[in-house]
Amino acid sequence: MKGAVLITGSSSGLGKHLVTKFKSEGHKVIEHNGRKDHNLLNLRDIYKLAMKARESDVKILINNAAMICPNIKFEDYNIELIQNMIDVNLKAPIVLSYLLIYELDNIININSMVGLEVKKPRTLYSATKWGLRGFSNSLKLENEKIKILDVYPTNIKTTPERQNAMDVQKVVDDIYDAYINNKIDLILDGRKK
Numbered sequence: 001m002k003g004a005v006l007i008t009g010s011s012s013g014l015g016k017h018l019v020t021k022f023k024s025e026g027h028k029v030i031e032h033n034g035r036k037d038h039n040l041l042n043l044r045d046i047y048k049l050a051m052k053a054r055e056s057d058v059k060i061l062i063n064n065a066a067m068i069c070p071n072i073k074f075e076d077y078n079i080e081l082i083q084n085m086i087d088v089n090l091k092a093p094i095v096l097s098y099l100l101i102y103e104l105d106n107i108i109n110i111n112s113m114v115g116l117e118v119k120k121p122r123t124l125y126s127a128t129k130w131g132l133r134g135f136s137n138s139l140k141l142e143n144e145k146i147k148i149l150d151v152y153p154t155n156i157k158t159t160p161e162r163q164n165a166m167d168v169q170k171v172v173d174d175i176y177d178a179y180i181n182n183k184i185d186l187i188l189d190g191r192k193k
Contacts, residue, residue: 003105004028006053007041008092009065013158014110014168018062021172027185028073030056032065040065040092041084050099060179063132069114069125082124089128094135101143108149108179109136113189116152140184149178153188166190 009015011033019029039045053061067085070077072165097107114122115129133150140148157165171188178186185192 002027003059004030004056005062006030006032006049006056006058006096006100007061007062007064008032008049008096014058014153014156014171015062015064016173017168018064018175021176022060025176027060027101032056041087044094046092046095047099050096053100054103057103059104060108061096061100061104062108062110063096064108064110065092066110066112066128067125069122071121074119074123077124084123085128089125090131090135091159093132097135097139101146104146106147106149106179107136107139108151108175110151110153110175111136112131113152113154113187115150116187134156147182147184149175149183149186151175151178151188154190156188156190164190164192 002025002126005020005027007018007029010019010029010031019031022029032049065088067088070081076111093109109132111132112129114126114135118126136148136150139146153166155162155165156168156171158168166188174186174188
């Protein structure tokens with residue numbers, strides 16, 4: 001059996017497909033459903049999730065859970081939305097990485113193309129993704145024991161109605177290949193040139 005993996009946000013979207021891929025490759029997968037299990041808005045639940053990962057001897061952390069961009073202007077946000085997006089997109093991956101730092105061999109951060117490019121109206125979403133990028137790049141310099149892969153995708157066809165999106169199976173295959181080959185960055189730009 002290959003190393004056990006914790007995948008946050010694994011009940012739907014890309015996370016659900018990552019679960020299938022890693023299981024098919026022989027990994028034990030610890031799934032995280034933020035709607036039912038451990039809520040990444042809550043530090044207590046993040047601690048519980050980390051303890052569950054330790055008990056399962058998790059060696060790979062995939063920080064996949066994220067609040068998607070609401071596509072509204074910054075002035076139209078409210079304080080709760082600002083706090084929640086920072087908590088899920090930035091604080092949770094940092095805290096989970098910290099709590100599991102001595103157990104992990106690999107971290108895979110599912111970022112976004114918006115973590116490399118600025119766009120409007122994606123101000124807060126972009127801020128969290130640039131923050132995740134900065135955290136990850138700094139940790140790569142600081143901790144040579146853990147192999148860290150940052151994934152920067154554009155739109156992924158995780159539901160049939162998504163238009164102009166990359167094939168989700170190709171995306172998960174590319175992520176797995178990058179993990180196996182110890183890559184540190186994976187840019188998946190599915191936009192038409």
